Amino acid sequence: MENKSQVNEFLLHGFPVTEELRIIHIIVFLIIYLIALIENLIIITVIVYSHQLHSPMYFFLVNLSLQDFGSISVTVPKSMTNSLMNTEAISYSGCLCQVFFLVFFILSHFFLLCVMAYDRYVAICNPLHYETILNKKACIKMATSVWMCGLSYSMLHTGNLFTVKFCSSIINQFFCEIPQLLKISCSDSYAAEEWILILGSSLAFILFVLIVFSYVRIFKAVLQIPSNQGKQKAFSTCLPHLIVICIFMVSGTFAYLKPISSSPSTSDILISMFYCVVPPIMNPLIYSMRNKELKMAIWKLILNIFSNTLPQIFQFCVV
Secondary structure, eight states, X not given: OOOOOOOSEEEEOOSOOOHHHHHHHHHHHHHHHHHHHHHHHHXXXXXXXXXXXXSHHHHHHHXXXXXXXXXXXXXXXXXHHHHHTTOOEEEHHHHHHHHHHHHHHHHHHHHHHHHHHHHHHHHHHSGGGHHHHTOHHXXXXXXXXXXXXXXXXXXXXXXXXXXXXXXXXEESSSXXXXXXXXXXXXXXXXXXXXXXXXXXXXXXXXXXXXXHXXXXXHHHHHHTOSSHHHHHHHHHHHHHHHHHHHHHHHHHHHHHHSOOOSSOOHXXXXXXXXXXXXXXXXHHHXXXXXXXXXXXXXXXXXXXXXXXXXXXXXXXXHO
16 A cells, blocks of 8 residues: 655654653653563463463453553553653654554453453353353453454554555654544545544444443342352452453543644643553552452462572572
């Protein structure tokens, strides 16, 4: 497909370019990225190596951690690299790659949240058939569908951006974001892209309705549980997922429905960070704080590591 854009590279005007602020930016983003990396790697490692966690809920949680790590890796490393090299430039192809992978991970994330809501619905409303409905084969099919749906929409979205003409190269954000790209596009070139966005919005609304329907049924079933212990256990597995959904929905809605300002805006940057940087850090904490099984598995893995490494270190020091 012929590239109709006259722009060879974009300039990311997300953060001020003074020396002091560049250093703060690099340090803060490095800390955020390392925390997200460590947290999600711990979640994945613990679930993979703990046989008691080999259930559908934790299988989907591994996929969620992979998506969180992927989404933050799309934006933060490039932003740190630009600050380190004292530049704001990103190539045309690099910008579209950011859009492709960010849309891929975020939409896959949304699909997965819907699947996880269905998992909780079956576990609480139909517990006797839980293992039959969500068997290993069904879980793999659902996870594959989640990734493939995100990939398909992302390919459609990014492929359509190749037809958009850009009348400016300045992006008032620290990464390539669809609302900002549409703001600098020529007025007669993004009609098709608007239809893609309408399709995505309609799809997101349908998924949101399904999630709401699942949780209405879940809470009705939980309130009918006679024992307080049973209610507490049900809420402990549902509330983390519900909090994750609320953070993702609220931040994403503000980012894409808020009017884009004509100049660099602190609110635009903060909202964008809230939906693409904060969730990868918060999701592992939310799930591990409310989940006793996961916390026990984490401590068990830590103790096993120390029990295996300390004797070797001691033996090495003696020798």
